[in-house]
Amino acid sequence: MTVTLLNHRAEGPASAPPLLLGPSLGTSLALWDQVAPELSAAHRVVRWDLPGHGGSAADLIGAGATVGDLAALVLALADALGVDRFAYAGVSLGGAVGLHLAVHHPERLTSLALVCSSAHFGGAAPWRERAERVRREGLEWLAASADARWFTPGFSVPELVRDHRRADPEAYAACCDALAAFDLRDRLADITVPTLLVAGREDPATPPAHLREIADAVPGAALVELPGASHLAPAQVPRAVLAALRTHLDGPSASGLAVRREVLGDAHVDRAQARQTPFTARFQDFISRYAWGEIWTDPTLSRRERSMITLTALVAYGHYDELAMHVRAARRNGLTPEEIGAVLLQTAVYCGVPAANSAFATAQRVLAEEEAG
Known part of the structure; x- marks a missing residue:
């Protein structure tokens, strides 16, 4: 029946x-x-x-x-x-x-x-x-x-x-x-x-x-x-x-999504959620829980400090699309354009001049877009 x-x-x-x-x-x-x-x-x-x-x-x-x-x-x-x-x-x-x-x-x-x-x-x-x-x-x-x-x-x-x-x-x-x-x-x-x-x-x-x-x-x-x-x-x-x-x-790890929104912005997280499929859902959940729910919520370092570390790591590995996103995040976390420039200048010493050159180009574009907006 x-x-x-x-x-x-x-x-x-x-x-x-x-x-x-x-x-x-x-x-x-x-x-x-x-x-x-x-x-x-x-x-x-x-x-x-x-x-x-x-x-x-x-x-x-x-x-x-x-x-x-x-x-x-x-x-x-x-x-x-x-x-x-x-x-x-x-x-x-x-x-x-x-x-x-x-x-x-x-x-x-x-x-x-x-x-x-x-x-x-x-x-x-x-x-x-x-x-x-x-x-x-x-x-x-x-x-x-x-x-x-x-x-x-x-x-x-x-x-x-x-x-x-x-x-x-x-x-x-x-x-x-x-x-x-x-x-x-x-x-x-x-x-x-x-x-x-x-x-x-x-x-x-x-x-x-x-x-x-x-x-x-x-x-x-x-x-x-x-x-x-x-x-x-x-x-x-x-x-x-x-x-x-x-x-x-x-449980408390659910706060990771809220932190992710605070740092990266609603627009970015909404786009990520809209693109989510059954294939990527577990990865998106992993990011929210682990990166944002545990690492970024650890009070040992401030968000400003975490932004500086993240910028350096992204330059070192050449992840320039992610770098653009985290330049915006760094501004939300209180870094001035001058401070972002100082971080990228230091990467020239420890990550290489070509990497820093690309990073400066990416950051300059993002900061110009932000100023125009």
């Missing part, structure tokens, strides 16, 4: 640790567009659509559905992909699915992250009323107020609002039924997997107090509050969500 699975997208090396990402009600897997590609450098990222949302079939659930029904669909997807145990992160309703898994199927999870979610969603009555109106009138009236419910004033992600309008009303209403019946407050102390709570300080739907309630009850849980973020934090403040998830999933 053929089983209909949730629509999903998989990214990252097949051999990497699996990470499943759950969406919020009314959105699609596009909610994770600014976060999932970077997480896929170190993880096999699988993001999925709720029934009737994005590309998932509407008849996967029906009236009276529960969060447990959605969790069963996620487990069926994991089973079909050959994934036994996985890390899980979810937003709002997607986070509720994660909580259900942590309570009822802890053997399947390696860790849990809840983003702008809750152990309860304000009681059954408002959700039942919403479900009834959606079944009666459709979703346009809700989509019209999506920005106000999801983001701080003046911010929007049109693709997500479009996905809201396109969701199937019956499946959306069934998800409301699931939220109406959801309350795991009395089971939070049973959760044993490493747990991260991420709250948006401006979130009216699941305010920080909801995440704090979970953090206080789950043994060893960590709580991060994101200023300027409302309900759909991965879309509004993706860098902050990414940093929190990396630290939670990978």
Whole structure:
């Protein structure tokens, strides 16, 4: 018998640790567009659509559905992909699915992250009323107020609002039924997997107090509050969500990517990530973890000193494309053009005049571009 699975997208090396990402009600897997590609450098990222949302079939659930029904669909997807145990992160309703898994199927999870979610969603009555109106009138009236419910004033992600309008009303209403019946407050102390709570300080739907309630009850849980973020934090403040998830999933070495961005600039790292393929993903992860997460974060030398050492080494081996990148990095680390020139002059003595000659040409071009820009 053929089983209909949730629509999903998989990214990252097949051999990497699996990470499943759950969406919020009314959105699609596009909610994770600014976060999932970077997480896929170190993880096999699988993001999925709720029934009737994005590309998932509407008849996967029906009236009276529960969060447990959605969790069963996620487990069926994991089973079909050959994934036994996985890390899980979810937003709002997607986070509720994660909580259900942590309570009822802890053997399947390696860790849990809840983003702008809750152990309860304000009681059954408002959700039942919403479900009834959606079944009666459709979703346009809700989509019209999506920005106000999801983001701080003046911010929007049109693709997500479009996905809201396109969701199937019956499946959306069934998800409301699931939220109406959801309350795991009395089971939070049973959760044993490493747990991260991420709250948006401006979130009216699941305010920080909801995440704090979970953090206080789950043994060893960590709580991060994101200023300027409302309900759909991965879309509004993706860098902050990414940093929190990396630290939670990978430990302190995850700071390597942040250091890499600080030294080389967002544009360079974004280009490297955009060019990443399954073949190069492990190498990119190695660079972020080892070079930037261990060497460049070692406080024994300052970043200025590391820039000078790096310039010298690149000249010695004739890596002039890399030299151009690190001349820019040296400027970010506080070296003046005169100091860069002094470093290159010293390479003429110890690395050879021809090497220094090429290095000066490269550096002069970069500095001229920087001045013109």
